[in-house]
Amino acid sequence: MAKAPLTLPILQDQFGPTLHFPPKEGFAGRGSSPESVVATHCCFCGMQCGIKLHVTNNRVVGFEPWEEFPFNEGRLCPKGVQRYMQNGHPDRLLEPLERHAGGFRPIEWDAALSKVTTEIGRIQAAYGRDAFAMLSGVSLTNEKSYLVGKFARVALRTKNLDYNGRLCMVSAGAGNKKAFGLDRSSNSYADLAKAEVILLCGANVSETFPTLTHWIWQARDNGAKLIVVDPRMTPIARTADLHLPVRPGRDSALYGAMLNQLVKNDWLDHDFIDSHTSGFDAAKEAVASYDLDWAAQVTGVEPEKIALAAEWWGRAKTSFLLHARGIEHHSKGVENVVSCINLVLATGRIGKPYCGYGTITGQGNGQGGREHGHKCDQLPGNRDIENPEHRAHISRVWGIEEADLPGKGLSAYELIEAIHRGEVRGLISICFNPLVSLPNSRFVQEALEKLEFYVNIDFFMSETAHHADIVLPGALHEEEEGTVTTAEGRVVRIRQAVTPPGSARTDTSILLELAQRLGAGDKFAFKNSEEIFNELRVASKGGTADYFGITYEKIEKNMGIFWPCPELDHPGTPRLWEDRKFKTPDGRAHFNAVSFRDSQEVPDETYPYILTTGRVVSQYLSGTQTRRIGKLVRQYPEPLLEIHPALASRLSIREREYVTVTTRRGSLEFPAQIVQTIREDTVFVPYHWPGDKSINRLTSGHLDPISKIPEFKVSTCSLRGTGRIAPPVQLPELKGGSNGQ
Numbered sequence: 204m205a206k207a208p209l210t211l212p213i214l215q216d217q218f219g220p221t222l223h224f225p226p227k228e229g230f231a232g233r234g235s236s237p238e239s240v241v242a243t244h245c246c247f248c249g250m251q252c253g254i255k256l257h258v259t260n261n262r263v264v265g266f267e268p269w270e271e272f273p274f275n276e277g278r279l280c281p282k283g284v285q286r287y288m289q290n291g292h293p294d295r296l297l298e299p300l301e302r303h304a305g306g307f308r309p310i311e312w313d314a315a316l317s318k319v320t321t322e323i324g325r326i327q328a329a330y331g332r333d334a335f336a337m338l339s340g341v342s343l344t345n346e347k348s349y350l351v352g353k354f355a356r357v358a359l360r361t362k363n364l365d366y367n368g369r370l371c372m373v374s375a376g377a378g379n380k381k382a383f384g385l386d387r388s389s390n391s392y393a394d395l396a397k398a399e400v401i402l403l404c405g406a407n408v409s410e411t412f413p414t415l416t417h418w419i420w421q422a423r424d425n426g427a428k429l430i431v432v433d434p435r436m437t438p439i440a441r442t443a444d445l446h447l448p449v450r451p452g453r454d455s456a457l458y459g460a461m462l463n464q465l466v467k468n469d470w471l472d473h474d475f476i477d478s479h480t481s482g483f484d485a486a487k488e489a490v491a492s493y494d495l496d497w498a499a500q501v502t503g504v505e506p507e508k509i510a511l512a513a514e515w516w517g518r519a520k521t522s523f524l525l526h527a528r529g530i531e532h533h534s535k536g537v538e539n540v541v542s543c544i545n546l547v548l549a550t551g552r553i554g555k556p557y558c559g560y561g562t563i564t565g566q567g568n569g570q571g572g573r574e575h576g577h578k579c580d581q582l583p584g585n586r587d588i589e590n591p592e593h594r595a596h597i598s599r600v601w602g603i604e605e606a607d608l609p610g611k612g613l614s615a616y617e618l619i620e621a622i623h624r625g626e627v628r629g630l631i632s633i634c635f636n637p638l639v640s641l642p643n644s645r646f647v648q649e650a651l652e653k654l655e656f657y658v659n660i661d662f663f664m665s666e667t668a669h670h671a672d673i674v675l676p677g678a679l680h681e682e683e684e685g686t687v688t689t690a691e692g693r694v695v696r697i698r699q700a701v702t703p704p705g706s707a708r709t710d711t712s713i714l715l716e717l718a719q720r721l722g723a724g725d726k727f728a729f730k731n732s733e734e735i736f737n738e739l740r741v742a743s744k745g746g747t748a749d750y751f752g753i754t755y756e757k758i759e760k761n762m763g764i765f766w767p768c769p770e771l772d773h774p775g776t777p778r779l780w781e782d783r784k785f786k787t788p789d790g791r792a793h794f795n796a797v798s799f800r801d802s803q804e805v806p807d808e809t810y811p812y813i814l815t816t817g818r819v820v821s822q823y824l825s826g827t828q829t830r831r832i833g834k835l836v837r838q839y840p841e842p843l844l845e846i847h848p849a850l851a852s853r854l855s856i857r858e859r860e861y862v863t864v865t866t867r868r869g870s871l872e873f874p875a876q877i878v879q880t881i882r883e884d885t886v887f888v889p890y891h892w893p894g895d896k897s898i899n900r901l902t903s904g905h906l907d908p909i910s911k912i913p914e915f916k917v918s919t920c921s922l923r924g925t926g927r928i929a930p931p932v933q934l935p936e937l938k939g940g941s942n943g944q
Contacts, residue, residue, distance in 0.1 A: 241700040242269050245283040246342065246680035247823045249564025249690035250274065250414050252283055253762075256681060256700045263290035263681060263701055272762055274392065274689065280413035281821050281838060288832045289679060290701065294663050296676035297705025307674065312706065315673050319631070320720040322656040322672075323359065326629040333609070336363035336618050336627045340634025341371065341572025342824075344685030344697055345750075346735040347710055348568065349583055349742070350727075351633065352576025357601055357726050358718035362609035363627060365579040367635045367824075369615040372569050373578075373910040374531040375562035378540025382548070382793050383779075384786030385747045386585055387570065387692045390523070390559030391765065391777040396421040397557040398523040400515050403431045404543055405454065405529015405916075406563055409438035410820040412527075412690075415563070422523075430512050432457065433529060434815060435845070435887060436880035445512055448882050450503040451815045452802035452917040454530045458542035459490035459797060460498030461513040465549050466490075470517025472551025479551075479783045482794035486545050489796040501799070503882065516546060521557040528565060528817065532915040534803045534905045541795035548792050554780030564690040566824065567680070571688030574748035575739055579612040583739060584746020593746075600742045602726060614911035616641060616904055622650040633660040633677065633710060638667040639825035639893045642902035642913040643868050660713055662703075665827045666893040676707035683709045684732040686758065691777075693763040694753050711735070744769070747786050802917040803905035804867070806884070810919035812850070813885045814866060816898050817916075826891035840932045842896050843876040845887040846922070851877045856924040863923045864888070866901040873898075874929035886922065890915070 239258050244251040253272025257265040266287050268277030289295075299315035300307040310318075326335050337359060339351045348366075355364035376386040383389075395401065395418040408415050416439065423429060423442075431440040432447045432454070440446045449457050465471055466487050476483050495506035502509075516522060524547050530539040544560065552558035564570045576583040576597075583600075586593035588611050598605040613621055619641065621627040641647045651657065651670040659671040668674050681700040688694050703709060711732065718727040729735050733755050744751035752768035753775070765775040785792045806812060821838035823829045830836060844862050856862055861872045864886070872895075873888055881887055888898040905914040 240267070241681075241698050243681060243698045243700060244687065244695055245279065245286055246567050246828075247282045247286060248412055249566060249569045250412055251567065251687055251689040251695060252279055252414050253277075254279060254283060254286075256287060258700050261701050263287045274691065274693070275414040275417075278414045278417060281835065282823055282829060283414075285832045285835055289828055290681065291704075292663075292831055294831055295704055295707070296662055296664060296674065297707055298676060299706075300674040302672045310673070312708075315675060316716060316720060319658050319673055319717065322629060323721065326655060330628050332360045333363050333612070334627055335359060335361055335629040335631075336612075336621075337361065338615060338618065338630065338632040338635045338637065339364070339366040339577040340566070341366055341368040341569050342567035342680070343572060343634050343710070344568060344683070344687055344732070345571040345575055345694070345739060346685045346732045348572045348577050349575040349739045350711060350714055350735055352583065353601060353726070354714050354718055355577070356609050357603060358721045358723040359631075360607070360609065362612035363579070363618060363621070364577060364612055365615040365618060366572065366577045367615065367637070367640060368566065368569060368573045368578065369911060370640055370913065370915075371528065371565045372531070372562065372573055374533070374536030374540055374907055374912045375526070376573055377537045377910045378544060379562065381537070381541055381795055382544040384788075385779070386573070387748070387766070387779065388559075388561035388690060389553055389779045390561060391691045391693070392418045392561070394557050394559050394778065395419060395523050397425055398422050398427055398521045400428050400430065400519040400522040402512070402516060402522065402524045402546070403429065403439065404524065404526040405433060405531070406525055406527035407433065407435075407437040407439065407529070407817060408525075408563075411565065411818045412563055413820065428515050430515065434882045434885050441880075445508060445515070447504045447508055447512060450501075450882065451813050451885055452533060453502040454533070454539040455535065455542040455797050456493065456498055456501045456799040457504060457509065458539070458546060459799060460493040460495065460502075460509050461516065462486065462542075462545050462549060463490045463493045464495075464510060464513035465517045465546070468514070468517060470513070471549055475551030476549065479785070479791055480548050480794055481789060481791045482796065483549070485796040486794035489798050493799075503884070517550060519550075519552070522550065522552045523557070523559050523561065525561045525563055527563040529916065532912060533917060534907050534914040535800060536907045536912050537909045538797045542797045545794050545797070548794055553792075554778065554783060556778075559778070561690070568687040570690055570692060571686070571694065574688065575743065579614050584743035584750075585748035586746050596745065597742060600738065614906070616906060616913055617911065619647050619650045622653055628654065629656045630654055631658045631660070632667065636665040636667045636825035636827050638665075638670070639897055639899060640890070642899050642915060643904045644897055644899045645869065646904065660710060661827070662707065663827050663831065665825070675713055676703070676705070677713060678703045678707065678709045683711060686736060686755075688766070689763070692765045694750065694758060694766060695763040696755065696758050803914055804903060804917060804919040806919050810866065810921050812920050812922055814864065814898075814901065814918045814920040815885055815887050815916045816890045816902060817887065818891070819889045822889065822891035824891070826893075830891065837934050839889070840934055842873055842888050842890075842892050842898060844873040845876050845878050845881050847881050847883045848877050848879060849883050850886075851875060854922055854924055856922070857928065859929045861925040861927045861929055863925055864901060865921045865923075866903070866918045868901050868903065871895060871898070871900060872925065875924075886920070
């Protein structure tokens with residue numbers, strides 16, 4: 204029988220600032236000094252900026268810049284400045300909750316965990332082990348990411364484990380592996396400073412990664428040319444030397460045409476191509492017909508601009524290409540990624556100073572979280588779960604028989620489809636809010652209501668948690684020791700500043716106790732996070748993401764270590780490929796032939812426009828955290844529909860008029876924001892809100908066949924003005940004085 208969602212009030216954050224604490228032993232340690240300052244990292248986005256938190260009486264009450272940390276040098280974005288406001292928030296989950304007829308009520312930990320393990324046993328006995336699934340998130344530390352992968356496969360013994368990085372970096376990861384045999388940004392961002400040309404593809408850096416902008420400005424100060432590819436004129440695009448407003452879904456056609464220009468004008472590094480790559484002839488042949496007129500017709504970018512971009516890139520002595528979700532959130536995201544990499548390889552500008560390629564991770568541990576085993580197809584060290592040698596190595600580390608290690612499971616959206624089919628009956632999730640972040644979210648809600656049992660681990664009551672049978676209160680970023688890996692590939696320390704409030708527990712202690720109750724306690728006898736990291740090091744040894752030579756002490760001494768770091772005396776690897784030894788079977792970097800194909804949905808008479816989605820500067824992912832912080836709410840309080848004046852005029856749509864947006868998934872209304880910074884055939888809505896404000900109710904579940912990432916960036920739609928003007932937003936009151944708001 205379908206379960207109706209239950210609700211708790213969502214409060215806005217209207218209280219005071221925060222500071223930091225020293226590390227504690229173990230997972231549930233309660234002692235801390237009354238006042239301290241702790242150097243750690245921001246919980247938002249893959250930059251993982253250094254920050255110092257101020258702590259008083261086990262509460263973070265403020266922050267100060269950590270100017271010595273080499274990436275951000277004390278700089279913080281609006282989210283980073285406000286991130287400490289979560290610590291004493293009135294919405295914090297302080298005790299376990301169970302569903303009952305009238306809502307949720309408190310339950311003791313022992314009873315809650317007993318209920319969870321009983322239901323896991325019941326469902327698996329009735330339907331098989333894979334009928335109970337797990338969804339995880341890459342805002343978790345490396346230690347917790349590793350622990351989740353081991354927990355699902357050794358304690359829960361299911362193959363059906365995946366993570367919300369499936370909505371973020373998987374197309375980049377798959378493309379990197381195809382080209383280089385290894386999935387990591389090739390350089391530290393310091394190499395941007397002296398690049399002559401920077402090609403920024405589908406990355407709204409100024410809003411989503413503001414502290415990265417500093418390194419781009421350094422390059423600009425040194426005379427660099429900046430090329431931005433984006434259907435919107437984002438803040439970074441407004442400053443660019445060249446903006447290419449590509450039609451959403453046509454990215455690979457643009458990069459293929461640029462490659463064709465490189466070939467025609469012989470802007471190629473033949474020595475590098477001949478000595479260190481394979482597949483160039485096939486890649487060249489695939490784009491041989493991509494002349495400028497064809498490319499302009501397909502992409503909507505003027506032929507002169509495409510030619511100029513190719514010339515600047517081709518003639519440069521040093522260059523850096525960066526991309527993010529704009530080219531990855533597609534049913535052909537992997538093809539877009541390798542099309543970009545082809546431009547880098549054709550000019551040989553990789554593996555040397557100020558020349559490189561970077562994939563910008565969006566989530567807090569988007570890099571490390573995709574390396575150590577909570578992906579459906581992956582084992583620690585970025586190993587392949589279907590590779591017999593990889594399976595044998597991890598089985599030895601975990602002390603299990605290789606035959607007992609589950610195989611490849613379903614990806615995140617495929618798990619939702621499996622719930623609808625009745626193949627998955629139970630679910631445990633941690634650090635994931637799929638009801639807001641997955642596409643076609645009405646379909647997701649129906650799946651949650653079909654589950655026989657669902658347990659949610661989180662520190663706030665997310666929209667998804669309203670559908671849970673048991674909610675277990677977990678830990679904030681600053682409430683547990685660990686490490687994360689930044690977008691550059693730098694492994695850094697997360698230090699415990701405070702302990703979880705009330706009877707909330709660390710995520711690690713929850714998973715360890717569940718493992719014990721499931722009969723696998725001997726495989727999870729960790730005393731602290733460092734012990735988990737040390738097992739991770741051994742598990743990763745010999746893999747492409749090799750952390751073996753990294754220790755907590757080494758990280759502390761160096762403010763982070765870049766992987767791969769295969770031995771204790773190894774300094775780490777800030778710049779990859781200087782030795783020209785790629786991790787592919789033949790030791791060469793691989794060109795990939797890409798023939799342009801269209802998105803799964805293309806405009807037609809019924810749905811003539813393109814709907815695309817993305818982030819705004821003050822919000823993070825599904826908004827579970829940032830929508831509770833008053834100043835961030837005030838900065839961008841509701842989702843708006845960005846629409847070009849010419850399109851608004853044709854449809855007689857006025858500023859702030861409610862516009863009905865209809866796709867094949869349904870209809871929603873959003874206030875219009877008329878801007879000149881978007882293509883005339885495209886509209887944009889950010890995705891951080893739930894319910895009737897959730898644009899992901901309208902986005903499609905079309906997946907990339909390789910990465911299984913959803914096509915968030917292209918959904919065809921129709922638009923109709925309602926004639927009603929949206930009223931002014933009722934902003935949360937910001938009180939003065941000690942609350943710092």
